[in-house]
Amino acid sequence: MRRLVICCMLLLLLLPSAGQALASGRQPAIVVDGQTLSLQKKDKVENLGGSVMVPLRVIAENLGLPVSWEQATGRIVINREFGEIELTVGNITAAIDGKSTRLEASPVNRGGTTLVPLRFIGEAMGLKVGWDNQAKIVSLTSAVPAQTPQPSAVPTPSASAAPASPLPSATPAPSASASASAVVKDISFSENRLMITYEGAVQPVVSTRSAGSMSVALPKTDLSSALAATSGFNLLTGTGDLPVAGSGPVTAVHYSADPSVPSTALLTLTLSGTLAPVYTTYTEGDGSTVLFVVQFGAAASAVPLPSMPAPVPGKKLVVLDPGHGDGDSGGVGAALTLEKNVNLSLALKVRDILSSRPDLQIVMTREDDTFIPLSTRAQIANQLHADAFISFHANKAPGKPTVGGTETYYYGNGGKSLAETMHRHLLAATGFKDRKVKTNRYVVLRETTMPATLMEVGFLSNPQEEAVINSADFQNRVAAAIADGILDYFHLNP
Known part of the structure; x- marks a missing residue:
């Protein structure tokens, strides 16, 4: 039922809107889980300020989906098999299973027909929409196909939902074209x-x-x-x-x-x-x-180093590096969690735990949503003659939602001991699968001159791990464990 509902809405999206599609002489094709749909002209679709609006009536008439409408209040309720969606004409706020969310455009009434934002309905139904510019194909892929087997202890390609896998029909796959690299x-x-x-x-x-x-x-x-x-x-x-x-x-x-x-x-x-x-x-x-x-800009060729405090004699100087920032969001989770925000949140919590210690000096490469080039992050630690460099990250495995776990990296310069110590504490706090300590030539590891490590706390592409990572209890527990790991590495009393 869920796929049929979204198919109908995508069909409406691709009907002529204010003559736009007809004027171009092209009408995109729709592919749903590998099957190309035959398009029929039904109701008109409007584009309001960049938001594609579709009529709910078509859903009710063609699919029998229960939709209730209160004319006096303008309230609409869409009943799904696993909950309900509530919208109100003229109201920018909707509710999914009782949880409030903001729409990109308010529902409108056109001569008794209610138009609602397609993008919101698609997201509420758990649909993944793709677009192939070259082939002009809109694809609709279920987030978790019904045939997906239960995840095994060691995920394999066949045990994961892979939206980018070849389609079983003759229709070109709505992903990267064969000639693209x-x-x-x-x-x-x-x-x-x-x-x-x-x-x-x-x-x-x-x-x-x-x-x-x-x-x-x-x-x-x-x-x-x-x-x-x-x-x-x-x-x-x-x-x-x-x-x-x-x-x-x-x-x-x-x-x-x-x-x-x-x-x-x-x-x-x-x-x-x-x-x-x-x-x-x-x-x-x-x-x-x-x-x-x-x-x-005139000074574009030089990316200046941020202002940094002078090292304090007698203190161990630790540089905390929240990965990514600003327009570089890093990985994006299954529920649209941005890695850059997770990295910053954890690093700030560790800083707050350790900043009052008389035997440590904590320096952050960034303390807000700022973009810092990778080489600049390493330069900060090198110029401060830091005793340790710790980079915060969260992992992703596109198309493999069952892959998960915690892993930690190092590359030379005595980083193995630091990585092993941090990984032991981190793993105990996350409770995720142990993906071990590994080596990698990451820029922030190979260009730093002191022991350095890069921690991947978990996989944002794994819906279960993403939900846990977003919880305050998890972040507080992990931050405390990382702080303990730093103290353990330097043999300092807790």
């Missing part, structure tokens, strides 16, 4: 800095296209399904826009698949002046995920 996962712009997170092997190309415009092209690269789920993305056109605040050199950012070059992700930046802007680019990343940054 990379996928853009996230795009953000803040503080005169464009940040593009992608997976795969590609070298972005920056160029000035014309007066007042420049572009960033990623050859053989597709836009990911995650971008299709953002409010700035238009499923009808396969394009998106980023909000740009302030009075800097960039006034707008538009992204899409380049229509002239197949399998090329193209970002077009609108500039505030006609002169070519001053900018520099740099790339960060370990493993398959890469962060490409375009920094604008």
Whole structure:
């Protein structure tokens, strides 16, 4: 029933809206768990301020889904097999199983037909929506397919829900195209800095296209399904826009698949002046995920070190490094938890526990939602001649929601002893599966000159672990364990 409800709403999304789809001469296809749907013209769909609105009446008539409507109050209740959704015409707030949530647009009444935001309904039903720019296919994938077997002690590829697996029909899979070698996962712009997170092997190309415009092209690269789920993305056109605040050199950012070059992700930046802007680019990343940054401004070539306190003689100096920050969100959980927030929360709690000790000096690489380049994080610790560097992270395994556990990394410089000590305390606090102490050439580990470790507390892509990680009790317990691990490593009294 859940899939049928969402299929109907996606069908409505792709009907002509104010002539937009008909004018383009293209109508996207819909693929539901590998099956292409036959589209029929039913009710009209409206686009209100960028929000796609669909009529509830179609759901009730075509699927028999119980929907109650109170004309006097404008209250609508959608009864699901596993709970109910409550909305009110003109009210920006809705309720899912009694829990209040804010909508992207208020429901409206059009001649007796109630229109509601498609994106909200999709999220409330637990649907994952994908968009293939090249093939013009909207995909609908159940978050946890019915045929998924029970997770085993050691997860295997066959035991995990993999939305990106090949579809069983002849319809092209709505994921990265066969000719693409990379996928853009996230795009953000803040503080005169464009940040593009992608997976795969590609070298972005920056160029000035014309007066007042420049572009960033990623050859053989597709836009990911995650971008299709953002409010700035238009499923009808396969394009998106980023909000740009302030009075800097960039006034707008538009992204899409380049229509002239197949399998090329193209970002077009609108500039505030006609002169070519001053900018520099740099790339960060370990493993398959890469962060490409375009920094604008006269001093763009130099990323200054944050102001740091002078080391205090007689105290052990420990640098706490909350991973990611600002537009670099890190991993995104099954319930949209941002890794950068988890990392910062844990690091701040550890700092607060240890800051009053007379034998320790605690320094943070960031204390708020700020972007700090990886090399800069290492430079901070090196310039302070820190005695230990501890980086906070949370893990992800895309398409494998059963994978979980706690793991800790090191790379030379005496980091093994620190990593083993921290892992022992961390594992006891998380209660997750032991994924052991490992080595990796992460930038913050290989460029630091003191014992350094990087902790992955758990997997945000695992819904069960994500829920636990978000709890205050868990974070307080883990922070206390990390603090104890630091004291243990330096042989200091608790």
